[in-house]
Amino acid sequence: MMGARSIDALVAEIGSTTTVVSAFDGLSGWPDTTPALLGQGVAPTSVAEGDVGIGLAAAREALEATTGPLEPGVTLATSSAAGGLRMTVHGLTHKMTAMAAREAALGAGGVLEYQTAGRLREHDLKEIEEARPGLILLAGGVEGGDTEVVLHNARRLTELAARPIVVYAGNSAVAAEARITLEAAGFVVRVTDNVYPAVDELDIVPARHVIHDAFEEHITHAPGMERIGEYVSGRILPTPGAVLIAAELLADELGDLVVVDVGGATSDVHSVTDGSPEIAAISTDPQPHAKRTVEGDLGTYVSAAHTAALIGEGERPGHLPPAIPFTPADIEAAALLARAATVTAMTRHAGRFAHLYMPKGRQTVAHGRDLTACRLVIGTGGALVRLPGGEAALAATLGGPGEYLLPPADARVALDRDYVFACCGALASRFAPGAVVALMRASIGA
Numbered sequence: 001m002m003g004a005r006s007i008d009a010l011v012a013e014i015g016s017t018t019t020v021v022s023a024f025d026g027l028s029g030w031p032d033t034t035p036a037l038l039g040q041g042v043a044p045t046s047v048a049e050g051d052v053g054i055g056l057a058a059a060r061e062a063l064e065a066t067t068g069p070l071e072p073g074v075t076l077a078t079s080s081a082a083g084g085l086r087m088t089v090h091g092l093t094h095k096m097t098a099m100a101a102r103e104a105a106l107g108a109g110g111v112l113e114y115q116t117a118g119r120l121r122e123h124d125l126k127e128i129e130e131a132r133p134g135l136i137l138l139a140g141g142v143e144g145g146d147t148e149v150v151l152h153n154a155r156r157l158t159e160l161a162a163r164p165i166v167v168y169a170g171n172s173a174v175a176a177e178a179r180i181t182l183e184a185a186g187f188v189v190r191v192t193d194n195v196y197p198a199v200d201e202l203d204i205v206p207a208r209h210v211i212h213d214a215f216e217e218h219i220t221h222a223p224g225m226e227r228i229g230e231y232v233s234g235r236i237l238p239t240p241g242a243v244l245i246a247a248e249l250l251a252d253e254l255g256d257l258v259v260v261d262v263g264g265a266t267s268d269v270h271s272v273t274d275g276s277p278e279i280a281a282i283s284t285d286p287q288p289h290a291k292r293t294v295e296g297d298l299g300t301y302v303s304a305a306h307t308a309a310l311i312g313e314g315e316r317p318g319h320l321p322p323a324i325p326f327t328p329a330d331i332e333a334a335a336l337l338a339r340a341a342t343v344t345a346m347t348r349h350a351g352r353f354a355h356l357y358m359p360k361g362r363q364t365v366a367h368g369r370d371l372t373a374c375r376l377v378i379g380t381g382g383a384l385v386r387l388p389g390g391e392a393a394l395a396a397t398l399g400g401p402g403e404y405l406l407p408p409a410d411a412r413v414a415l416d417r418d419y420v421f422a423c424c425g426a427l428a429s430r431f432a433p434g435a436v437v438a439l440m441r442a443s444i445g446a
Contacts, residue, residue, distance in 0.1 A: 004069035007038065009430065011423040012056055012232065013239060014079040017264065017323055019045045019055040021063050022423050023070055030435035037418050037439065039067045047081045047224035056231050076234040076426040078242040080109075081225070085215045085238045088114040088133045090124075091170075091196075092140040092149050095285065100196035101139040101169065104204035106292045108211035109241025110135070119149055120156040128157075133164045134218040135211065138178070141171030143197045154178040158185035165214045169195045169207045190214055200286045212237055235429055240292060242425025243380065244270045248290050249424070249433050250378075250440050257376040258349075258407060259421065260342055260394065262383040264301030264323055267341045268294045269349035275370030279405060283351075283366045291369060293349045298341040300334045300383045307337045310344055331387060338383040339393035346397035351405040372400055374407040378444055380416035390415050418443035 007025040023038040041063025046055035064070055087110035091098030098117040105112050113131035116124050128136070136157065140150030150170040157166065158181065168178050168191045179189045190213070193206040216236045219225050228236065237245075240261070247259045251272035261268040272290045274280070297306045304320040311317070317333035325334045351368025377394050384390035394413035399406045420443050424436045440446075 004071040005067070006071045006073070008073050009427060010060070010070065010072040010075045011426050012059065012075070012077040013422050014047070014052060014055070014077060014081045015045055015239070016081055017045055019043050019052075019059045020419070021056065021059040022420065023063060023067060023072070024423070024427065024439070027427065027431040027435045028073070030432055030438065035435045035438045036442075037420055038070075039063050040419070041065070045081050047222075050224050051227060052081065052225050053227050053231055074234045074430055075232050076423075076430070077228065077232045077236045078239040078422045078426050079219055079225070079236060080239040083134075083222070084111040085109055085135060085211070085218070085241075086111050086113050086131065086133045087135050087137060087211075088112075088116075088128050088131055089137040090116045090120065090139065090153055092146055093117050096199070097139045097141065097170065097196045099285075100202050100204060101137045101207075103202065103288050103291065104169065104195050104207035104211065105137050106294060107204060107241070107244055107288065107290060108208040108215070109238025109244070109292070110211065111294070120153045125156060125159055128160060129162065132162070134222070135165045135167060135214050137167050137169060137207070137211070139170040139195050141173075141194075142199060143171060143194055144173070145171060147171055147174045150174060151178060151181070154181045157182065157187070163187050165190065165218060167192060167207065167210050167214060169193065169210075188217075202286050202288050204288050208241070212241055215241075235426070237426055239422050240268050240270075240294065242422045243268070244290055244292050245425035245428055246421045246436070246440060247272050249428055249437055252433070253437050253441075254376055254446060256374045257378060258346070258371060258374045259378045259380060260346060260384065260397075261381040262338050262341045262345070262379070263299055263381050264383070265299045265303055266294050266296050267298040267345040268292060269345050271349065271369060271371055271374060273371060273373050275405075276373045279366045279370045279372060279401070282364060283370065285367065287369055291349075293345070295341070295345045295348060298345050300337040300341065304337055307341050307344075310340045311336060325387075334383065335387045335389045338387055339389060339396065342379070342384065342393040343396050346406065347404050352403055353401070353405070366405065368405070370405045371407050372405050375411045377407055377411055377413045378416060378421075379413070380419070380421045382419075385415050385417060385419055414444035414446065416440070416443050417445075
């Protein structure tokens with residue numbers, strides 16, 4: 001491009017309603033250069049119009065109206081448009097392999113539509129068909145354990161009318177047999193490590209990587225997204241998966257943390273922690289080092305009515321705000337909803353204490369996610385970053401080990417003010433971790 005400024009990267013975040021294109025430089029020369037966000041452009045997402053490129057071009061035009069023409073070394077993307085990464089997961093038991101498959105799917109940024117444990121039945125096949133997944137995660141059996149159920153389920157999947165990508169993450173003893181069965185029926189199959197190799201042992205990171213690769217293949221064929229390859233020169237990640245990658249990178253430098261992302265339709269919570277040793281000693285279930293939960297009924301627009309119902313009658317907003325609030329009344333209403341979504345999503349993500357009554361007396365155990373070692377809680381997403389009261393909403397989630405295993409009351413709260421966390425997850429595939437972390441530290445003031 002004649003007269004264009006050469007920069008390191010453009011990153012497009014293609015959401016369900018808006019597309020944001022962000023420009024970055026100073027990454028490739030780090031640590032001798034300072035990584036910086038040069039600017040952002042925003043436009044309506046155009047997947048519904050049959051061509052994602054319309055929104056991408058408009059967002060880039062808005063960006064270059066402030067920066068001048070840009071020539072990026074690489075153009076990356078994250079996406080939650082076109083339905084995101086719709087998935088179903090299937091394992092042997094609810095508390096073991098099915099749970100591990102669920103953690104892998106959510107950690108990769110999947111939109112989990114249906115989950116089963118045990119042998120797939122006719123009813124399950126109908127539910128899978130109705131869910132229209134782009135990817136199926138098939139697990140089952142610890143290493144050296146059961147093989148019959150996962151093979152039965154592989155055979156049942158061949159009865160589906162559709163042919164989504166299948167990721168096999170079960171007992172490796174029958175991985176080849178399951179793959180042959182599915183490929184003979186026309187499925188594209190990706191085999192990865194067992195997500196639950198032994199009792200109380202999770203190994204979901206390899207599955208996350210394979211799911212990301214499969215998502216990139218899937219999204220380039222989704223309606224409205226077919227031409228995305230013309231605009232993107234690097235990989236495409238699910239936006240929630242990119243945020244979790246960014247959170248992991250930042251935690252490596254700053255310690256255990258939580259990232260809360262409140263949107264118009266859903267609220268995601270990402271945590272990177274192994275919890276406290278004291279609570280680990282009484283925990284009843286294994287937890288991954290990096291975990292994501294998504295609450296499909298909490299948001300400021302699509303899910304606004306349900307979120308508003310969680311607020312006390314005297315404090316509830318008088319009306320539900322539009323997708324992008326402009327008036328003071330709309331902004332106040334959206335901020336109230338964002339606070340309610342933040343607090344509820346965090347308590348759902350956190351574990352809690354429970355009391356068991358045994359012959360020797362009462363025994364206290366911990367169920368679920370222990371956040372008590374997390375001393376940094378970060379808000380990202382438009383609702384927390386762009387609306388007033390974001391830091392106060394995050395502060396309302398603190399409290400330590402009361403009923404819920406929440407971050408301590410003196411934990412620091414911060415906002416991703418530059419709105420770069422999803423971008424940083426994408427940039428991590430091309431640039432030094434230290435350079436990417438520098439962008440996030442600048443955004444949160446750390």
